[in-house]
Amino acid sequence: MATAPASRERMSQLPYRPKAGEIPTNPGVYRFRDADGRVLYVGKAKNLRARLSNYFAPLYSLHERTRRMVTTAASVEWTVVPSDVDSLQLEYMWIKEFDPPFNVRYRDDKSYPFMAITLADEAPRVIVTRNHKIRGAKYFGPYPKVWAVHDTIDLMIKVFPIRTCSDSSYKKAMASGRPCFPGQIGRCGGPCSMKVTVEEHRAVVNDFISFMSGGDQRFTRELTARMKEASAAMDYESAAHYRDRLQAIDAVLGKSALVLAPDTDADLFGIAEDELAATVQHFVVRGGRVRGVRATTIEKEIDISGAELVDQVLQRTYGDADASDIPRQVLVPELPDDAEQLEDWLRERRGRPVTLQIAQRGRKADLLKTATLNAQQALMLHKTRRTSDYVARSQALTDLQEALGMSEAPLRIECFDVSHLAGTNVVASMVVFEDGLPRKDQYRSFGVAETTDDTDSMYQVLTRRLAYLDRPDEIEPETVNGAIVAAPESEEATSDGDVVTARKRPRFAYRPQLLVVDGGQPQVAAAARALADAGHEEIALCGIAKRLEEVWLPGEEYPVILPRTSEALYLLQRLRDEAHRFAIVHQRKRRKRDITSVLSEVPGLGDARIKALLRHFGSVSALKNASPDEMTVLPGIGPTLAEAIHTHLAR
16 A cells, blocks of 8 residues: 555654664674564674665665565564574574565475485385475485476486385285395395395495485496406496496486586576565585575575675575585575674585685586576466466456546556667557457557657656557558557468468557556656546556666656555566567567668668678677677678778768
């Protein structure tokens, strides 16, 4: 709901704010509580006074969600600790204990299967599971598909034959003295197969775990030496057995490509975020190979920096981790402010040194980019799934109706965005969502020939679009005042059986229930003026501002703040992001078309050479900045032609 002016004035001074001299300058951990004593937020600081003073700055200067937290709270308390490492440990413990609603929320991706070795059993077995809470189990993965885990296990038990049968089969075999059925067909190597003792089997299990943890080089060397020894002794049967095991190892390693140096043990964290959520892709690298990928979605309640997010991700990842799960090196996209203290904390937990750093070059940087790309795709998928789910879509439309004070749910929503390149190539996009889903066949792009600023561009585009609401019987033309109109082709059968291809154009006059613009008060005011001038003020209007994800209504002094978990906010974000994406795509096409037209004016420069130039230099700006000598490296472009191109582009 919107923050009223009176309430804003009333909340300008927080009654529980401590006096400046009361807050110590020591390191420590602080907690905000509400009137019922519930812990709302837990944080740590090297200097409590400096950190807490940020929360008690003028309310208008705070991020909207931070402002909501401090105005919801009724008290703040702190605990001084001897060192920054102690504050790390206490913060982590309190977050786990109190689960504060304004701290980041983690939603681990449980969709991936794991390989688990049940070490708590008398004879540990290897299984495929999605349960990450089996007592005493050692986990590897997650894997992208179930079949990938089964394939890995099939190969691994050829090298390290450990138990695969069920607990009931194991108990029955041990009681009867007859091998379990998987053991009879060579699929189980536990004591229940009657081929090894419990102690011998435990040694094989330890080798299995050591190999999966990155010790593959030792086993490869040992098996190679044994194979050569058996061959030299003319024990060809044993040599063939060792050869088959080596081939199985090679097959396992082939499924986990070597990406870093063979002695590299590291964890890489790729992070993608927006105002409300973040996704983390955790690549586990052992022995230079990616042994597993863990995906996590984080929901943010208050504004935190990228460095603070990295800090909390590392605490979450290693807070309960075994010493063996903490690598020698942790690579992150951004170093937290307390990086040294985090290294000390990790060293204490691991028992050996741990380095925390940014991967800036080489293969580590490339792998971190891959992790970040996966995180970006996961974030997009997370938002898409929320807006694609039927229940979530229905809830989103209902929430929008209530938040915007509409008489009915907005079944058709149109969102507009303006894009330009340094004031030139001004274009606008219109995307359409019906029932919460995109209708891409009804997307439209507009060209804006002359404009003074973004608000004028928005007014022009909406005026042109709204003009068609009063002409419901007309089929839209191919172009509308510079609008680029896409009309899909369809095939229809005539009475004679002939197939005729016709262009079906959806009516541009279809009336939306809600218009959304990308921007805050100025853009909303321009859109409201266009609605008024067109005589269509019955259509609801709102704008979504990028920085704080605030929803602005026409004529309102303060924005509507939707909860971060609101399905309506996710729908508005999706609309805004899709409109921005579509505008950028159109602008790039126009720029490419413009530069192609310009280059075609150069005598002796044909389509093939134009494409080669653009492909080689990658962008229009790079081509314009290129020297004639740099252009001559391309086949078919000599010094004279290169000079002509350079002169023509410099005009």
